[in-house]
Amino acid sequence: MNFRPRQKDEPEINLIPFIDVLLVILIFMMLTTTYSKFTELQLTLPVADTEQQRDHPKEVIVAVAADGRYAVNKSAVDGKGVDAVARALGDAASAGRDSVVIISADATAPHQSVVTVMEAARRVGLTQITFATQSSAARTANGPLNPMAA
Secondary structure: OOOOOOOOOOOOOOOOOHHHHHHHHHHHHHHHHOOOOOOOOOOOOOOOOOOOOOOOOOEEEEEEOOOOOEEOEEEEEOOOOOOHHHHEEEEEEEEOOHHHEEEEEOOOOOOHHHHHHHHHHHHOOOOOEEEEOOOOHHHHHHHHOOOOOO
């Protein structure tokens, strides 16, 4: 009879096969993944399917041309600065602070030109700003529209 206490073998987890499987999966994923290099973003703006635009006395329409020129309610603005646009917006806002500024920017207009209109509206106190678009059907039928045409 053997009365010595028996030594218990502790269970052992072998991680080497697990790591091997993970490395094989990693290599497989690296070989099958397609890496694309994006050099530029192709954006076509602005196009939306909306109702026909209606004339309202509270609306102030600001057109921004592709070269950064401005027109407020179809009258050209002298200068391209925030102060010149703010003066024109203040004169055209017949309803005061309740007027809605509609920015009708050319799709290729610089982003800074649109931000300048937004800053000018903020300085005058006009807080309701929206962006005008044309329907995709009108764009394909008529071609690009000139926002500076009166």
